[in-house]
Amino acid sequence: MTAAATQPCCPPIAEPTLSPGDAERAAGVFKALGHPARVTIVNLLARATGAGVCVCDLTEPTGLSQPTVSHHLKLLRQAGLIEGERRGTWIYYRLVPQALSDIQRALA
Numbered sequence: 004m005t006a007a008a009t010q011p012c013c014p015p016i017a018e019p020t021l022s023p024g025d026a027e028r029a030a031g032v033f034k035a036l037g038h039p040a041r042v043t044i045v046n047l048l049a050r051a052t053g054a055g056v057c058v059c060d061l062t063e064p065t066g067l068s069q070p071t072v073s074h075h076l077k078l079l080r081q082a083g084l085i086e087g088e089r090r091g092t093w094i095y096y097r098l099v100p101q102a103l104s105d106i107q108r109a110l111a
Contacts, residue, residue: 035082055095
């Protein structure tokens with residue numbers, strides 16, 4: 004057997020930085036981001052200024068009806084990416100401050 008035959012084909016990979024629980028939560032977030040409309044909504048909320056965005060302000064830029072936008076918002080909320088605050092009959096949405104950092108950490 005030659006020395007080349009006993010050498011590994013490549014350097015060993017690094018240990019994962021996510022625990023199994025963190026990886027499970029990240030997978031849920033990525034699943035929630037698995038639809039272009041939800042990615043667009045997150046992008047719009049990330050760029051919004053002020054104290055939140057009403058669902059009525061998300062229908063035109065997404066090209067979706069209010070019930071469809073509400074469905075996507077529900078899934079994003081369940082994934083922990085956004086939060087809502089009721090003001091009268093409307094709910095105003097914003098990103099959870101830590102959500103984008105958590106996504107970035109999962110990919111780092």
